[in-house]
Amino acid sequence: MTHAIEPGAPGPMTIQEVGDVTQSNTATIGPSGRSPHDHATAGARAGTTGSGRSGYAGMIAGVGRALAENARATLRDSISLPDETTRIGPETVVVITGASAGVGRATAQAFARRGARIGLIARGEAGLQGAKADVEALGGQAVVVSADVSDCDAVDRAASTTEAAFGPIDVWVNVAMASVFSPFADMEMADFRRVTEVTYLGYVWGTHAALKRMRSRDHGHIVQVGSALAYRGIPLQSAYCGAKHAIQGFTESVRTELIHDGSRVWVTMVQLPAVNTPQFDWVRSTLPDQAQPVPPIFQPEVPASAILWAAEHHRRTLNVGSSTDLAVYADKVAPGVLDHYLGDTGFASQQQTGQPEDPTRPNNLYAPLDEDRDVGAHGRFDSRATGASGQLWLAMHRDLVVSIGASVAVAWLGLRTVLTAARRRGSTP
Numbered sequence: 001m002t003h004a005i006e007p008g009a010p011g012p013m014t015i016q017e018v019g020d021v022t023q024s025n026t027a028t029i030g031p032s033g034r035s036p037h038d039h040a041t042a043g044a045r046a047g048t049t050g051s052g053r054s055g056y057a058g059m060i061a062g063v064g065r066a067l068a069e070n071a072r073a074t075l076r077d078s079i080s081l082p083d084e085t086t087r088i089g090p091e092t093v094v095v096i097t098g099a100s101a102g103v104g105r106a107t108a109q110a111f112a113r114r115g116a117r118i119g120l121i122a123r124g125e126a127g128l129q130g131a132k133a134d135v136e137a138l139g140g141q142a143v144v145v146s147a148d149v150s151d152c153d154a155v156d157r158a159a160s161t162t163e164a165a166f167g168p169i170d171v172w173v174n175v176a177m178a179s180v181f182s183p184f185a186d187m188e189m190a191d192f193r194r195v196t197e198v199t200y201l202g203y204v205w206g207t208h209a210a211l212k213r214m215r216s217r218d219h220g221h222i223v224q225v226g227s228a229l230a231y232r233g234i235p236l237q238s239a240y241c242g243a244k245h246a247i248q249g250f251t252e253s254v255r256t257e258l259i260h261d262g263s264r265v266w267v268t269m270v271q272l273p274a275v276n277t278p279q280f281d282w283v284r285s286t287l288p289d290q291a292q293p294v295p296p297i298f299q300p301e302v303p304a305s306a307i308l309w310a311a312e313h314h315r316r317t318l319n320v321g322s323s324t325d326l327a328v329y330a331d332k333v334a335p336g337v338l339d340h341y342l343g344d345t346g347f348a349s350q351q352q353t354g355q356p357e358d359p360t361r362p363n364n365l366y367a368p369l370d371e372d373r374d375v376g377a378h379g380r381f382d383s384r385a386t387g388a389s390g391q392l393w394l395a396m397h398r399d400l401v402v403s404i405g406a407s408v409a410v411a412w413l414g415l416r417t418v419l420t421a422a423r424r425r426g427s428t429p
Contacts, residue, residue: 046269071089074362086221086312090115093309095159097149097206098176100127100370102277103225105134105327105377107173111127112140114308119162119169121143121155122176149176149202159209172210173223174203178365180352181285185391187239191284194365195239200246204385207254207267212266223310224251226271228319228327231336234294235346236287255316259288268310271328272303273321276385278375284363289351296323297385300377302392308398322391 090095094111098104100122111118112135120142128144135142135285143165145158163169178198180191207222214220230248234240248269255267275294277300285291298321306320319325331338362369369375394401 005363055128086314088114088116088171088308088312090117091167092170093118093119093162094171094173095119095121095162095169095206095210096173096175097121097155098174099131099204100124100368101375102175102279102377102379103272103275103303103307104173105131105299106300107225107307108140108142108299109134109138109177109377110304110308111171111311112136112138112142115139117141117166118143119158119166119328121147121158122368122370123148124368124374126372126374127368127370130370130374130376148169148198149205149326150197152201152205152208155202155205156212159213163213168217169210169213169220171221172206172214173225173307173311174206175225176202176206177240177243177279179237179279179283180365181236181283181287181291183236183286184238186286191365192239196243196246199240199243200250203247204250209267211254215261215263218264219281220265221311222265222267223272223307224267224269226251226269228271228314228324230269230271232327232331234342234350236350266314268313268315269317270303270306270310271317271324273298273323275300275303276379276381277377277378278369280379280381281292282364282369284365285357285361286359286426287351287357289353290357291350292352293381294349295384296321297381298389299332299382299385299387301387302389306392306396316381318395320395321389325391410426 011138088111092111092114094116096104096108096111096118099118099120101124104122106126108118108120108131110423118140120128120135122128123146128146132142132144132196143162145161147154147158149155156266159169178197179194180195182191203224207224210220210222216221224247225248227244229237229241230244233245251267251269258265258267274295274297276293276297280293282290283291303320306318310318319328383410
């Protein structure tokens, strides 16, 4: 059953530290329950009681053993399920905006595989019903709510509809977006306003509806689906880039307020790269050639897996794809260089040369294009898109990577110390 909402008629997060915080207290204790200090002390004693190594070398080796144990423990943790309190499962209630297509649709599928109960918010009836069918086929439950996220009251009523069907909301995922491909000077200001209302204010209204319910319960997780363009603006998407920058600043402000309140509600931003979604055939465009994502292009299941993971972990920000990392960090180091680079290349890279745009093509800026036809999660770039990201795997398993790296470094240092001591003893008359 679809709950139509007409336009018009919003407790406390686990305290987020200034940086990302994960397993900070357990990383210093190995599976044996012995800390690096215990191992180091034992190693030093061994070194002074006939092991043939100096106390220092034994201490280094002891720390190496402790870190190796930590790495093995972290590996087991990374393979096993997350902490029970953050595990997405059949009792989890999730709301996803923009759920009828693209990343939102793939995200609904990802949560459905865990059996979650999901409120699907979008405008297009056929797309919503397709998403509902996906969720139920994959083992989840769904209630569909037709709503325009630019309408604050409609979003709030959608939250109430979801809770009436499934109970208190645990996770809220803001995905819905709109855009226009056009030089800023050529844009209609009404179109610019519309992009801002959907892409920025839609997140504001969604966040408000979620916090209105989560803060009083002192429980919940909000995932803001952002973009590399939240840090680095590019040509031809001024309204969209402005909205994504605004979401970033808005989210940081809300996060600091939750920290001040000692709230246990958590907010994560997942920053996306170029994704193969229907948006490139849906958004309004004044370009001469058809719009395209700037390579590398990822399938929507890649960010969907990141969003699901983010909902189960207390990570402040999660970047998806090395191209996102590059855009974020390059803009910090050489923003002026990027200005000129994008000025020279950004127009051509966002268009398919030799594929003229149809100026009469329908777009979804003011009305959905999936009202009567379901298009699913993917766009027309399947042959050019990848379904995996090594960078994302490393980001999601950073504790394991750091632990193994530290273990290797300490082991190398310990071996070097032992060999140096052995050479010195060998050269002593």
